[in-house]
Amino acid sequence: MGRTSRKRRSTLATRMTIASAALLLGGGGLVAVNVYASAHENSADGQDAGSGTQQTQQTQQVATIDCPDVGAQLSDVPGGARDKVDGELATLDTQITQAYKRLSTTRDAAARDPRFVQNSIMEPLKKNRGAILERIRLEMERRGGQAPDGMNDMAECTAQPQEGEQQPPDGQGDGSDQGGGDQAGGDQGGDDQQQGNGGQAGNGPLAADFADITKVQPNVQKPQNGDNASTGTFTTRCGVNDNKKFNTDNIIVAPGVTNGAHHLHDYVGNQDNDAFSSNDDLANADTTCQNQGDKSTYYWPVLRLQDGTEDFDADKDGGGKEGNVGKVLQAQKASIKFAGSPQSDVVAMPKFLRIITGDAKAFTNGTANANAHWSCTGFEDRQLTDKYPLCPDGSKVVRSFAFQSCWDGQNIDSANHRTHVAFADQAGNCPQNFKAIPQLKMRLVYDVQTPTIENGQVKNPFAVDGFPEQLHKPITDHDDFINVFDDATMQKVVDCINKGDRCT
Template sequence: MLGGGGLVAVNVYASATESGDQQGQVATGQVLSAPTIYCPDVGSRLTTVPDGAKADVDRELAQLDQQIVAAYQQLTRSAAAIEQNPGLADDTIMNPLKEKRSASLQRIADAIGREGDRPQGLDDLAACTLRSSNQGDGQSADPQGGATPSQSGQASTAPSQGTGAGGQGGNGPVAADYADITSVQPNVTTPAERSGGSTGTFSSSCGVNANGLFNSDNVIVAPGVSNGAHHFHDYIGNQSNNAFASDQDLANADTSCADKGDRSTYYWPVLRLQNGKQERDADKPGGGTEGNAGQIVTAKQVTLTFEGNPTSKVTEMPRLLRIITGDAKAFVNGPANANASWSCTGFENRQLKDKYPLCPAGSDVVRTFRFQSCWDGRNIDSANHRTHVAFEAPDGSCPAGFQAIPQLVQRIVYAVAAPSLQDGGRTVPLFAVDSFPEQLHKPVTDHGDFINVFDESLMRKMVDCINSGRTCGAGADEQPPSESTQPSEPSEPSDTASPVAPPAQTQSAEPSEPATEQPSSEPPATASSGTGLPRVDASTSPKESATAKPSTAKPSTTKSSTTKSSGGGVISEPTQRPDTETPADTAVAATPTDTSVAALAGQETPATGSGTEPQTEPQAVQGDLAETGFHLWPALFGGLLLASGAVLLWRARRNAV
């Protein structure tokens, strides 16, 4: 009887907690500081690359990223051994990484030297360092675009004691990555309009990527390289965007936009719920093998608005202009190019730069990207993908030699609930954007990418509309309801059915002083081919404002529903994307209180084409007690032992009488 009862208790307890153990977890007690790898960002230093060397340089830059990913994966697999012998990190990881980077940097210098002047000093960027996971957000950029250690000093070259829990993928997020939006002071201002300014707006309606088009490529940063981003992107608009898409491919592509004259491509890192589920990419590069785990969330609403300039008229964007806003590596690079902007519906006059928002009940999570809106008048791209465009000054003016173009304001709304930080996301799962593995899913790494493939006639119409102060475009009146497909069979109940108030434990974070770092080119204006994967879809919601202005609409209480994707695309490989969103100088964030991050579990996987087929159902891992009945057979056996023992005891006592 004792043995049977014990077997029942142990098995039931283990099964009931198994799901929570496999979901994203955040250590909320002691601070355990797991290491991450910082390497100088070579791409940002290469401001001039001859056209003849560009292909070779792009391939080598992608290879540098792959080397860091592989080193980080090795670091996390070897964490226990390195803790016992700190010197092992240098011998087996950091020194070999330096040698590989030196070889790649040599090839970059050779490629540029064959076409022009050979760059000097690249080899100085070969060495990388280990930093504890509580460094990064506090770093400041050096004049050359790198990062300097935070005020706490240089991190130890060995992992600190233990590895902190850090999400379903083992590399974040952590509790300190979230802040209660109600504790943030209003920090959004709008430049005053002046005589001669352009006050109109033009909207494009391109859906929410309900057909599930994503990949881990980045045709801007790593053209011709599969898995160049090492994380997955949502795509709307152009339907042919992958690493191998030529300008002609983009021009001839289909589009999800209501106005077929807009074949532009809009993409950003997917948002995932770390709820224990595994997507089809769970064992693929860019997905689970690189720490990007959990269920991809379909946006409730996406609005694309092109705005004017407060001080001047705007000119037409050149066709195939590329703009990257934000920095996908901002956690280790420092915030110089970061432009993340996180908020909640009803609170959009409060923007967060380096925290995910905890929204109150009835309020949805909002990501806003305000793109650079000053163009050099000559180039559609630049070697570092930044210097050909710039942000407006605080007064709305463009730098000398630049001219104002329509500013893309991209607003993405998700019906996801505030995670339960007090139990590591077991009750209500954590959410986070995909990132490079060593960037630990930090919100400051959020970023957006845009390629202008508007028909020239439609671009002229946009500019005329904005300059004349009118409101125009397919999404001008209201955003059409989000597309979605109903599941063909029931799914598990979602923990995110409706937003809940943030747990009391999370409200200890207090707003810090506004950050002062600004994107490198100019201060930003103040914030006012994939496979069909199953995604959480929050649709059929009330319409939202098409701009990033503070919301005055009543928060939506629409529940989200788990649905399957209706279609598939072409999944190439993950690509990296830079980010730039919310003005750093106006973002007020909560002070980190816990930086525990777990090591990434997973094997190093070469970046090759995946060619995966559309998935029709989530690959669910073992869930809670209701889902794991099959795994309760030991409890059933124990119950039989317990019952048999009781019967035998009863008979023995009866015979004794």
């Protein structure tokens, strides 16, 4: 969610007044805002910035507000409280949408009043977050659990500067419409329109989010197989979402919550996957997988081309209303393979095991759980996590995911949806008391025109869907899986891998 560490504070940002905002996170994330010179800022030559020619607006900067990710800290929630807690966490995330609409329609007021954003946005946000955190604490205690120490401190968000390309002030650009200040997404019709934070909707990506893959050094390393390695593979063919099954739900993170993801997902495999699907629904559903013993659900955020196109969700929640704009791209290939362990045999995955790899909020959370990779065909010995690739002619964009391959032996999910599974170490060994399971590896290939970068701006970029405050950073890419193999097919998967066979 592309930076690899927290951004250092800018001295420029401390001299400027927050004047308008594009995005605000509720559950955990950023506010991207435009900032202008204070009416009383002194210029370099000693003149008052509020007088004469110094009254002109400074070049727009992008600032951020970082809110703690509450869900990531809740590793021990009583089972009876999980549904309620998940719903409250989804409410925190929904605050981003509400705040975005508020900020996008009050830019004039923010420009006139240096305290407007703090008084009208930040303080109410803190109060509202505090109320939700208190409800989470009470629900956990009512069910015999205990909230983590310092949870109340997670109500407050902090302002941070955000580095990136500088954009021309309003009215001083290239003559194109930079997007109406009263519209949440701005004008989406121009091919080369970028607002203060880039991208077709004004919230990314930026030119700095792209890298020429031919200039990246090979960086892929694989552990050596030990004497007890399980070297087989099982490939399942489930298509590329020709059925056009999309939704903005997330049954793992936000069960029972419509638009819980705040971005659009592609689905292959199970065809009954939405926020309200039960395990029984999943088990009885149709599947796009050729092997009908695999009714697992595989889903990931869509990739879009921001070329001015408006797709079917341009005016919908999770789509254009939340900054996810442009043409939805269908993968040409979606390869799904299960592999073994470099150090041991694997055991069967439990039915309905849930795994998330990558972090949709990695831009604000940091990179600890960032795990998706970007590359180009012909160059897959070099992988990027915090940049989108610029591929040469004849080469295609590749997204790849290697899921956690170790399981705690007991749970199909955990409160933060992470601690019941783990990655093996560099040698391929699982943590103590964890068991090696078939490792899901996915590879998505897209035929998309390479964006061009001119004068520090990217034209016709592609970007992964995400939470609005994550600014469409490549590091926020992620993938989700729920195991709905029947027992016989899962046993075949295990046997093939442990025997060193190649099976489908």
